[in-house]
Amino acid sequence: MIDSLGAPQTLFLLGGTSDIALAIARAYARHAPLRVVLAARHTSRRDEAVRSLQALGCAVEALDFDARATQTHADVVTAAANGGDLDISVVAYGVLGDPEQAWTDVPSGVELAEVNYVGPVATGIALGAQIREQGHGVVVALSSVAGERPRRSNFVYGSTKAGFDAFYTGLGEALRGLGGRVLVVRPGFVRSKMTDGLRPAPLAATPDQVAQAVVDAVASGAEQVWVPRTLRAVMSGLRHLPRPVFRRLPI
Numbered sequence: 034m035i036d037s038l039g040a041p042q043t044l045f046l047l048g049g050t051s052d053i054a055l056a057i058a059r060a061y062a063r064h065a066p067l068r069v070v071l072a073a074r075h076t077s078r079r080d081e082a083v084r085s086l087q088a089l090g091c092a093v094e095a096l097d098f099d100a101r102a103t104q105t106h107a108d109v110v111t112a113a114a115n116g117g118d119l120d121i122s123v124v125a126y127g128v129l130g131d132p133e134q135a136w137t138d139v140p141s142g143v144e145l146a147e148v149n150y151v152g153p154v155a156t157g158i159a160l161g162a163q164i165r166e167q168g169h170g171v172v173v174a175l176s177s178v179a180g181e182r183p184r185r186s187n188f189v190y191g192s193t194k195a196g197f198d199a200f201y202t203g204l205g206e207a208l209r210g211l212g213g214r215v216l217v218v219r220p221g222f223v224r225s226k227m228t229d230g231l232r233p234a235p236l237a238a239t240p241d242q243v244a245q246a247v248v249d250a251v252a253s254g255a256e257q258v259w260v261p262r263t264l265r266a267v268m269s270g271l272r273h274l275p276r277p278v279f280r281r282l283p284i
Contacts, residue, residue: 034120034169039252040064041120041171045113047098047156048126049073050082052226053175056244057123062089070113072098073126100126100148103155110159114167121251122160123173124153124201127193135189142189149193150200157204164213172208172215173247174201178264181219182272185280205256216250218243220260 035041044061046054049071058069069091073079079095086093098109113119127149134141157172164170176198183191198217205215222237243260250258259265 034118035171035251039248041067043068043070043118043120045070045072045110045119045122047072047109047122047124048100049095049098050076050078051125051175052240053220053223053243054123054125055082055085056240057125057173057247058086058091059089060241060244060248061121062086062091066090066092068092068094070094070096070119072096072109072113074099098126100152101144103152106152106155107159107162110156110163114163118167119160119163119170121171121173122163123175123247124156124160125173125175126152127175127197129187129190132187132190135187145189145193149190150196153197154200157200161204161208161213164208165211168212170213171251172201172204172213173251174198174204174215174217175243176201176217176219178219178221178259202257214254214256216247216255217257218247218250218260219257219264221264223260 179191180194
């Protein structure tokens with residue numbers, strides 16, 4: 034269960050090698066020891082992530098997870114629970130892809146759609162079933178402001194995040210009366226391994242800043258959070274710009 038300070042006993046990271054997911058685990062580990070389940074492909078990076086969290090006193094388990102193998106997602110969630118409860122589950126996997134290749138090459142575009150949207154839908158359905166069974170739980174869904182109004186520069190990626198965001202917002206509504214809650218997190222540009230080599234956009238954040246925003250939002254009972262918070266006003270303005278004006282912006 035999540036205690037009165039918002040700290041979980043069990044934290045489940047889907048996309049367990051994500052810089053943001055690991056930052057969330059570190060943020061919670063500072064408050065109290067906890068059980069962490071890392072679901073990711075079996076790589077040296079996952080092994081390193083396990084060791085880093087064990088060094089903080091966490092009891093860590095690793096599970097093999099393939100975002101595109103959607104038929105396995107329910108089994109991964111069941112294995113993570115291991116007969117107990119999942120207090121907070123973080124859906125943190127995704128790919129940026131090459132923005133030009135994504136709309137000109139079918140396999141590239143399909144990979145983005147499967148990893149960023151189809152997989153998370155399968156994951157969310159499985160997590161929803163787990164929450165219905167245990168009667169409580171929070172799903173933290175790492176969306177993106179890119180989904181609020183997709184831009185020409187990365188519209189395939191933006192479209193997958195728009196679908197992701199809509200699904201998890203709806204899942205939150207479906208679980209409200211069943212003891213569950215979904216927190217949709219909408220960061221802007223995050224300086225991480227995923228964005229290595231890209232020029233940071235204005236209002237860029239770090240994984241630790243996103244993690245702290247998540248911890249605070251879970252504790253407060255929020256259902257949505259932008260990182261940084263000023264992006265909420267920025268995106269509200271961008272959503273309402275006429276298309277001829279929007280397409281001239283250098284974004």
